[in-house]
Amino acid sequence: MWKWLHPYANPEVSYHFAGKILPWLSALAALFLSIGLIWALAFAPADYQQGDSFRIFYIHVPAASLSMGIYLGMAIAAFTSLVWQFKLADASAAAMAPVGATFTAIALITGAAWGKPMWGTWWIWDARLTSELILLFLYLGVIALHNAFEDKNLAGKAAGILTLVGVINLPIIKYSVEWWNTLHQGSTVSKLGKPSMSVDMLWPFVFCFLGFIFLVSVFICIRFRSEILARNSIRPWVRTLVSEHIAQEKTNAV
C-alpha cells in the first residue's frame, strides 16, 4: 500500500520531485494571490463598521492560521523523524521553521497595524495576540537550537524534541493565556468575535487563503531543496549536479 512512498526516502528523488512541483506551485500561488489580493483590496465592499481598514484581514487571517498550521506540520515532521528515523522529515521540519516564524511575525505586525486605527493602540494584551507572540518565541527557540548545533543531524533531532514539547505545551499556553486575560481585564477586546462574512467579502478571502497556502508551499519547497543539498553535499549526485550547473553557467557566460 505504501510502495509509492518508498522512492521518496531517497534524498535525490525527493529533491527532483520538489523541483518538479515547484513551478506549478509558484504559478498557482501567483494566480490565486493576484486574483485574491486585487479583488480583496480594490473591489470587495468596505466593512460598514470598520471601513477600509478591515481589508488587512485578508492578509492577517491567512498569516495567523498558517503560523499555527506550519507549527503543526513541523511537529508532525519531527514526530515522523524521531519515530521512524526518516531523515528527510528533519530536513522538511528545518525548512518549515523560518517560514512559520515569518508568518507569525506577519500576523503580529498586521494585527498591530489593524489595532492602531481600531483600538487606538498598537498593542493590547489580548489573549490571541499574546499566544501568537508566545508562538513566535517558540519558533525562534526552535530556529536558535537548530543553528546552535554544527552537526545537522543532531540539530534536527534536538529541534524535533523541542518542537514536540512545544506542541504539547501550545494548547496549555493558549488556554492559560485566555484564562489569564479574562481574569485580569475582562472582555474588553473580545468584540473581535467572528462576524459572519457576506459572500462578496468571503470569496476574495478564499482566494487569498489558498494563495497564501501555495505561497508557503513554494517557500518550503525551495528551502527543502536547499536543506537536502546542504545535508548531502558530499554525495556524488550533488557533486555532479553542482558541476553540471557550473558548466552551464560557463556556457551561458560565453
Place this chain on the structure above:
Amino acid sequence: MSVANLSYRAVFALVLKRDLTIAMRHKDDIINPLLFFVIVVTLFPLGIGPEAQTLSRIAPGIIWVAALLSTLLSLDRLFKSDHVDGSLEQMLLSPQPVFILVLAKIVAHWLITGLPLILIAPLLAVLLHLNEQSYGALILTLLLGTPVLSLLGAIGVALTVGIKKGGVLLSLLVLPLYIPVLIFATSAIDTAALGLPYSGQLAIIAALFFGSLTLAPFAVGAALKVSTN
C-alpha cells in the same frame, strides 16, 4: 552486588544521594541562585517605588518571576558538570532505565534549588507587603510549581548541554514553557488576596506538575541521547 541487579528504588536513591552529596560540597551552587532571587526581588521596590499598596498588588508577580529566573540560573548545573567529566555518558550507558536516573537528578535539583526558594519566599513576601491572606497560596503554588520549573527546565538543559554557549539559548527555550505556571500561580495568589477559593488554580498547577512529572523525563532522556551522541 552488580549494578544491573539494583532495583529501581535503589538506583533512584543512589543517584539522588550522589547529586545531593556533590551539591553539599559546592555550597555556593545552592546559595548563589538564592541570593540572586533575593536581590532581584529587592530591585523591584527600588525601581517602582516604596508605596505599600503598589507593592502588595504586584508582589505575587515579582516573587514568581524572580523564582523563574533564579531556577533558570541554577538549571545549568543539572547536567553540565556530569557531561564535562563524562559521568553522564556512563549513566546513559548503564542498564538502568534513563527515566529513573533523570528523575532522580531532577528531584535532587529541586531539593537543592526549589526548596530553599520556598523557605525564603515568605520573608520576601513580608518585604513586598504581600496580602496576609495570600501566604498560604504563595507557599502552595511554589510547592507545586517549582517542581514543574525543574522538570521543564531539565528538557531545555538536556537539549543544550552539548552546546558551548548554551546559557542564553536555554532561556529562550525554557521561558515560554514556564508561562502557564506563572499565570496560574500568580492568579491563585491574587484570588487568595480577595479571600476567594483558589483551589481551581491549584488543581491546574497540580495537573501541570503530574503531567510534566510523567512526560518530561522521557523528553529529557531522548534529548540527553542526542546531546551526548
